[in-house]
Amino acid sequence: VVMYIEDIAQDSIVKEVFNRLDKIDIDAILDSGYIEQFIEDDKWSLFPQCQSTERPDVVAAALYEGRIAIIVDNSPFVLIVPATLPNLFQSPDDYYQRWMYGTVLRIIRVFSVIISLVLPALYVAVTSFNPQIIPTKMAYFIASSREGVPFPAFLEAIIMEFSMAFLTEAIVRLPKPIGSTIGIVGGLIIGQAAVSAGIVSPTMIIIVSLTTITTFTIPNYDVNSAFRIIRFILIIASAIIGLYGIMIGMIILLIHLIKLKSFGKPYLSPLVNPNIRDFKDMFIRFPLKYFKKRPEYMKTKDKIRQK
Numbered sequence: 001v002v003m004y005i006e007d008i009a010q011d012s013i014v015k016e017v018f019n020r021l022d023k024i025d026i027d028a029i030l031d032s033g034y035i036e037q038f039i040e041d042d043k044w045s046l047f048p049q050c051q052s053t054e055r056p057d058v059v060a061a062a063l064y065e066g067r068i069a070i071i072v073d074n075s076p077f078v079l080i081v082p083a084t085l086p087n088l089f090q091s092p093d094d095y096y097q098r099w100m101y102g103t104v105l106r107i108i109r110v111f112s113v114i115i116s117l118v119l120p121a122l123y124v125a126v127t128s129f130n131p132q133i134i135p136t137k138m139a140y141f142i143a144s145s146r147e148g149v150p151f152p153a154f155l156e157a158i159i160m161e162f163s164m165a166f167l168t169e170a171i172v173r174l175p176k177p178i179g180s181t182i183g184i185v186g187g188l189i190i191g192q193a194a195v196s197a198g199i200v201s202p203t204m205i206i207i208v209s210l211t212t213i214t215t216f217t218i219p220n221y222d223v224n225s226a227f228r229i230i231r232f233i234l235i236i237a238s239a240i241i242g243l244y245g246i247m248i249g250m251i252i253l254l255i256h257l258i259k260l261k262s263f264g265k266p267y268l269s270p271l272v273n274p275n276i277r278d279f280k281d282m283f284i285r286f287p288l289k290y291f292k293k294r295p296e297y298m299k300t301k302d303k304i305r306q307k
Contacts, residue, residue: 002017002021002070003063003069004066004067004069005063005064005066008064008294008300008301009063009066009067009068009301010299010301012264013082013264013265014068016264017070017081017263020038020039021035021039023038024039026038029072029073030074031072031074031077032070032072032075033052034072035070035072036049036079039081041260041263042260042261045260046226046230047085047222047223047226047260047267048083048222048223049082049260049261049267050081050083051080051081051087051088051220052078052079052080052220052222053078053080054076054077054078057092058080061095064305065294065295065298065300066294066298066299066300067080067081067082067298068081081262081263082263082264083262084262084265084268084269084270085223085268085271086270086271088219088223089110089219089220089223090106091105099285099286099287099288102285103283103284103285107284109219112214113214115214116212116214116215116218116227116231117227117234119207119210119211120161120207120211120234121157121234121237121246121249122243122246123153123157123203123207124157124238125239125243127142128152128153128238128239129238130242130243142203145202146201146203149198149201150199151199151200152239153204154236154238156199156201157204157207157235159194159199160204160205160208161231161232161235163190163194167190191205191209211231215227234246234249258272265297269295269297270282270295270296273296273297275296277293278295278296278297281295289306291305292305292307293305
Protein backbone atom coordinates (compact mmCIF):
# COMPACT_ATOMS: atom_id res chain seq x y z
CA VAL A 1 0.00 0.00 0.00
CA VAL A 2 1.30 3.46 -0.94
CA MET A 3 -0.16 6.14 1.31
CA TYR A 4 -0.07 9.91 0.81
CA ILE A 5 -2.37 12.90 1.15
CA GLU A 6 -3.17 14.04 -2.36
CA ASP A 7 -3.76 17.69 -1.46
CA ILE A 8 -0.39 17.92 0.33
CA ALA A 9 2.19 15.57 -1.24
CA GLN A 10 4.30 16.77 -4.16
CA ASP A 11 3.23 15.04 -7.40
CA SER A 12 6.78 14.48 -8.66
CA ILE A 13 7.74 12.54 -5.52
CA VAL A 14 4.59 10.41 -5.71
CA LYS A 15 5.33 9.61 -9.35
CA GLU A 16 8.95 8.75 -8.55
CA VAL A 17 7.84 6.35 -5.79
CA PHE A 18 5.53 4.49 -8.16
CA ASN A 19 8.22 4.38 -10.87
CA ARG A 20 10.76 2.80 -8.51
CA LEU A 21 8.23 0.31 -7.19
CA ASP A 22 7.25 -0.71 -10.74
CA LYS A 23 10.87 -1.58 -11.53
CA ILE A 24 11.05 -4.20 -8.75
CA ASP A 25 10.93 -7.71 -10.25
CA ILE A 26 11.51 -10.38 -7.60
CA ASP A 27 9.76 -13.61 -6.66
CA ALA A 28 8.87 -12.58 -3.10
CA ILE A 29 8.87 -9.58 -0.75
CA LEU A 30 9.26 -10.95 2.77
CA ASP A 31 9.68 -7.64 4.59
CA SER A 32 9.67 -3.90 3.95
CA GLY A 33 13.48 -4.02 4.14
CA TYR A 34 13.44 -5.62 0.66
CA ILE A 35 11.57 -2.60 -0.71
CA GLU A 36 13.91 -0.19 1.02
CA GLN A 37 16.98 -1.70 -0.65
CA PHE A 38 15.36 -1.56 -4.09
CA ILE A 39 14.14 2.05 -4.02
CA GLU A 40 16.97 3.88 -2.21
CA ASP A 41 19.00 6.45 -4.15
CA ASP A 42 22.53 5.38 -3.23
CA LYS A 43 23.05 1.63 -2.79
CA TRP A 44 26.59 2.12 -1.43
CA SER A 45 25.82 4.62 1.31
CA LEU A 46 25.93 3.57 4.96
CA PHE A 47 22.98 5.82 5.79
CA PRO A 48 19.33 4.78 5.36
CA GLN A 49 17.46 6.80 2.76
CA CYS A 50 14.06 5.53 3.91
CA GLN A 51 12.71 6.02 7.41
CA SER A 52 11.48 2.75 8.95
CA THR A 53 9.06 2.85 11.87
CA GLU A 54 6.52 0.73 13.74
CA ARG A 55 4.64 3.69 15.22
CA PRO A 56 1.36 4.79 13.58
CA ASP A 57 1.70 8.32 14.98
CA VAL A 58 5.06 8.77 13.23
CA VAL A 59 3.52 7.67 9.92
CA ALA A 60 0.55 10.02 10.37
CA ALA A 61 2.83 12.96 11.18
CA ALA A 62 4.92 12.20 8.08
CA LEU A 63 1.82 12.15 5.86
CA TYR A 64 0.78 15.57 7.16
CA GLU A 65 4.23 16.90 6.17
CA GLY A 66 3.80 15.69 2.58
CA ARG A 67 5.80 12.48 2.83
CA ILE A 68 4.80 9.11 1.45
CA ALA A 69 4.37 5.88 3.42
CA ILE A 70 4.84 2.38 2.01
CA ILE A 71 3.18 -0.49 3.86
CA VAL A 72 4.17 -4.10 3.10
CA ASP A 73 1.99 -7.10 3.88
CA ASN A 74 3.05 -9.11 6.96
CA SER A 75 5.68 -6.54 7.95
CA PRO A 76 5.34 -4.38 11.10
CA PHE A 77 7.70 -1.76 9.66
CA VAL A 78 6.41 1.06 7.45
CA LEU A 79 8.75 2.93 5.10
CA ILE A 80 8.55 6.73 4.92
CA VAL A 81 10.08 8.65 2.01
CA PRO A 82 11.80 10.98 1.48
CA ALA A 83 13.94 10.67 4.60
CA THR A 84 16.40 13.23 5.92
CA LEU A 85 19.07 12.85 8.59
CA PRO A 86 17.52 15.46 10.95
CA ASN A 87 14.19 13.58 10.76
CA LEU A 88 15.90 10.34 11.71
CA PHE A 89 17.27 12.02 14.83
CA GLN A 90 13.85 13.22 15.96
CA SER A 91 11.66 11.31 18.39
CA PRO A 92 7.85 11.57 18.61
CA ASP A 93 8.21 12.36 22.30
CA ASP A 94 9.88 15.65 21.35
CA TYR A 95 6.46 16.93 20.24
CA TYR A 96 4.32 15.41 22.98
CA GLN A 97 6.14 17.29 25.74
CA ARG A 98 6.49 21.04 26.22
CA TRP A 99 8.92 22.68 23.84
CA MET A 100 11.63 23.33 26.48
CA TYR A 101 11.88 19.63 27.33
CA GLY A 102 11.92 18.63 23.66
CA THR A 103 14.68 21.15 22.95
CA VAL A 104 16.84 19.92 25.83
CA LEU A 105 16.44 16.31 24.69
CA ARG A 106 17.48 17.20 21.16
CA ILE A 107 20.57 19.08 22.31
CA ILE A 108 21.54 16.12 24.52
CA ARG A 109 21.03 13.82 21.52
CA VAL A 110 23.30 15.93 19.30
CA PHE A 111 26.11 15.98 21.88
CA SER A 112 25.69 12.25 22.42
CA VAL A 113 26.17 11.59 18.71
CA ILE A 114 29.34 13.68 18.63
CA ILE A 115 30.72 11.83 21.67
CA SER A 116 29.88 8.37 20.33
CA LEU A 117 31.41 9.16 16.94
CA VAL A 118 34.63 10.93 17.94
CA LEU A 119 35.58 9.99 21.50
CA PRO A 120 37.45 6.65 20.92
CA ALA A 121 39.27 8.05 17.87
CA LEU A 122 40.17 11.18 19.82
CA TYR A 123 41.63 9.07 22.65
CA VAL A 124 43.76 7.10 20.18
CA ALA A 125 44.96 10.26 18.42
CA VAL A 126 45.80 12.11 21.63
CA THR A 127 47.64 9.25 23.34
CA SER A 128 49.55 8.16 20.22
CA PHE A 129 50.33 11.39 18.36
CA ASN A 130 49.36 14.51 20.30
CA PRO A 131 49.91 13.97 24.05
CA GLN A 132 51.05 17.58 24.42
CA ILE A 133 47.44 18.85 24.24
CA ILE A 134 46.45 16.88 27.37
CA PRO A 135 46.71 18.70 30.73
CA THR A 136 49.75 17.54 32.69
CA LYS A 137 47.90 15.87 35.56
CA MET A 138 45.61 14.02 33.18
CA ALA A 139 48.58 12.92 31.08
CA TYR A 140 50.21 11.44 34.21
CA PHE A 141 46.97 9.66 35.08
CA ILE A 142 46.54 8.17 31.59
CA ALA A 143 50.20 7.10 31.49
CA SER A 144 49.95 5.39 34.89
CA SER A 145 46.66 3.65 33.94
CA ARG A 146 48.25 2.29 30.75
CA GLU A 147 51.31 0.98 32.59
CA GLY A 148 51.60 -2.73 31.94
CA VAL A 149 49.16 -2.74 28.98
CA PRO A 150 50.97 -4.61 26.16
CA PHE A 151 48.91 -3.17 23.29
CA PRO A 152 49.02 0.30 21.75
CA ALA A 153 46.00 2.55 22.18
CA PHE A 154 44.74 1.66 18.68
CA LEU A 155 44.55 -2.09 19.37
CA GLU A 156 43.16 -1.39 22.81
CA ALA A 157 40.28 0.59 21.31
CA ILE A 158 39.62 -1.99 18.57
CA ILE A 159 39.52 -4.87 21.09
CA MET A 160 37.01 -3.10 23.33
CA GLU A 161 34.87 -1.86 20.44
CA PHE A 162 34.60 -5.38 19.01
CA SER A 163 33.84 -6.77 22.46
CA MET A 164 30.97 -4.30 22.91
CA ALA A 165 29.73 -5.02 19.38
CA PHE A 166 29.66 -8.75 20.14
CA LEU A 167 27.87 -8.14 23.43
CA THR A 168 25.28 -5.83 21.83
CA GLU A 169 24.57 -8.30 19.04
CA ALA A 170 24.13 -11.11 21.58
CA ILE A 171 21.68 -9.00 23.62
CA VAL A 172 19.59 -8.27 20.51
CA ARG A 173 19.32 -11.98 19.59
CA LEU A 174 18.44 -13.23 23.08
CA PRO A 175 14.98 -12.99 24.73
CA LYS A 176 14.48 -9.69 26.55
CA PRO A 177 14.59 -10.97 30.19
CA ILE A 178 17.78 -12.94 29.53
CA GLY A 179 19.32 -10.30 27.23
CA SER A 180 19.13 -7.46 29.75
CA THR A 181 20.70 -9.62 32.47
CA ILE A 182 23.51 -10.82 30.22
CA GLY A 183 24.11 -7.26 29.05
CA ILE A 184 24.69 -5.92 32.55
CA VAL A 185 26.59 -8.92 33.91
CA GLY A 186 28.56 -9.49 30.69
CA GLY A 187 29.65 -5.85 30.50
CA LEU A 188 30.83 -5.80 34.11
CA ILE A 189 32.64 -9.13 33.85
CA ILE A 190 34.33 -8.37 30.52
CA GLY A 191 35.45 -4.92 31.66
CA GLN A 192 36.77 -6.07 35.02
CA ALA A 193 38.49 -9.12 33.54
CA ALA A 194 40.12 -7.07 30.77
CA VAL A 195 41.54 -4.56 33.28
CA SER A 196 42.70 -7.28 35.69
CA ALA A 197 44.42 -9.16 32.87
CA GLY A 198 46.21 -6.00 31.76
CA ILE A 199 44.72 -6.15 28.25
CA VAL A 200 43.17 -2.68 28.40
CA SER A 201 43.44 0.31 30.70
CA PRO A 202 40.65 1.58 33.00
CA THR A 203 40.53 4.81 30.96
CA MET A 204 39.65 2.85 27.82
CA ILE A 205 36.87 1.03 29.71
CA ILE A 206 35.37 4.40 30.67
CA ILE A 207 35.64 5.74 27.11
CA VAL A 208 34.05 2.65 25.51
CA SER A 209 31.28 2.56 28.13
CA LEU A 210 30.47 6.23 27.57
CA THR A 211 30.56 5.69 23.80
CA THR A 212 28.16 2.75 24.02
CA ILE A 213 25.72 4.61 26.26
CA THR A 214 25.62 7.68 24.04
CA THR A 215 25.12 5.50 20.95
CA PHE A 216 21.77 4.31 22.28
CA THR A 217 20.40 7.86 22.37
CA ILE A 218 20.00 7.75 18.56
CA PRO A 219 16.31 6.92 17.91
CA ASN A 220 16.90 5.19 14.55
CA TYR A 221 18.65 1.80 14.58
CA ASP A 222 19.94 2.06 10.99
CA VAL A 223 21.62 5.41 11.71
CA ASN A 224 23.06 3.87 14.87
CA SER A 225 24.61 1.06 12.80
CA ALA A 226 26.02 3.54 10.27
CA PHE A 227 27.72 5.60 12.97
CA ARG A 228 29.15 2.42 14.52
CA ILE A 229 30.93 1.57 11.25
CA ILE A 230 32.12 5.17 10.82
CA ARG A 231 33.50 5.08 14.38
CA PHE A 232 35.74 2.14 13.42
CA ILE A 233 36.94 4.02 10.34
CA LEU A 234 37.78 7.11 12.41
CA ILE A 235 39.71 4.99 14.92
CA ILE A 236 41.82 3.54 12.09
CA ALA A 237 42.37 7.01 10.58
CA SER A 238 43.39 8.46 13.95
CA ALA A 239 45.87 5.60 14.46
CA ILE A 240 47.54 6.45 11.15
CA ILE A 241 47.84 10.26 11.21
CA GLY A 242 46.34 11.34 14.53
CA LEU A 243 44.01 14.32 14.75
CA TYR A 244 44.43 14.98 11.03
CA GLY A 245 42.85 11.57 10.38
CA ILE A 246 39.78 12.51 12.41
CA MET A 247 39.44 15.85 10.61
CA ILE A 248 39.86 14.30 7.16
CA GLY A 249 37.36 11.55 8.02
CA MET A 250 34.78 14.08 9.23
CA ILE A 251 35.25 16.22 6.12
CA ILE A 252 34.74 13.19 3.84
CA LEU A 253 31.65 12.23 5.86
CA LEU A 254 30.23 15.74 5.54
CA ILE A 255 30.86 15.80 1.77
CA HIS A 256 29.06 12.47 1.41
CA LEU A 257 26.06 13.66 3.43
CA ILE A 258 25.83 16.87 1.40
CA LYS A 259 25.84 14.91 -1.89
CA LEU A 260 23.37 12.27 -0.65
CA LYS A 261 19.70 12.62 -1.59
CA SER A 262 16.48 10.80 -0.83
CA PHE A 263 13.95 10.95 -3.66
CA GLY A 264 15.45 14.21 -4.88
CA LYS A 265 15.53 15.89 -1.46
CA PRO A 266 18.92 16.74 0.10
CA TYR A 267 19.69 14.34 2.92
CA LEU A 268 20.68 17.18 5.27
CA SER A 269 17.44 19.12 4.76
CA PRO A 270 16.46 21.44 6.33
CA LEU A 271 20.05 22.08 7.47
CA VAL A 272 21.13 22.96 3.92
CA ASN A 273 17.86 24.73 3.14
CA PRO A 274 18.19 28.51 2.70
CA ASN A 275 14.72 29.06 4.19
CA ILE A 276 15.32 29.93 7.83
CA ARG A 277 11.70 29.14 8.75
CA ASP A 278 12.46 25.40 8.66
CA PHE A 279 15.03 25.82 11.44
CA LYS A 280 12.18 26.05 13.96
CA ASP A 281 12.19 22.26 14.07
CA MET A 282 15.91 21.54 14.05
CA PHE A 283 18.09 21.54 17.16
CA ILE A 284 15.67 23.83 19.00
CA ARG A 285 11.99 22.93 18.81
CA PHE A 286 9.85 26.03 18.87
CA PRO A 287 6.36 25.98 20.50
CA LEU A 288 3.73 24.30 18.30
CA LYS A 289 1.83 27.54 17.70
CA TYR A 290 4.78 28.79 15.59
CA PHE A 291 4.54 25.85 13.15
CA LYS A 292 2.17 27.69 10.85
CA LYS A 293 3.52 26.25 7.59
CA ARG A 294 4.77 22.86 6.46
CA PRO A 295 8.50 22.36 5.75
CA GLU A 296 9.52 24.50 2.79
CA TYR A 297 12.01 21.96 1.41
CA MET A 298 9.17 19.44 0.90
CA LYS A 299 7.48 21.84 -1.58
CA THR A 300 4.00 20.66 -0.59
CA LYS A 301 0.83 21.77 -2.41
CA ASP A 302 -0.93 22.97 0.72
CA LYS A 303 1.72 24.90 2.63
CA ILE A 304 -0.50 26.06 5.50
CA ARG A 305 -0.43 23.85 8.59
CA GLN A 306 -2.44 26.13 10.90
CA LYS A 307 -3.92 29.60 10.75
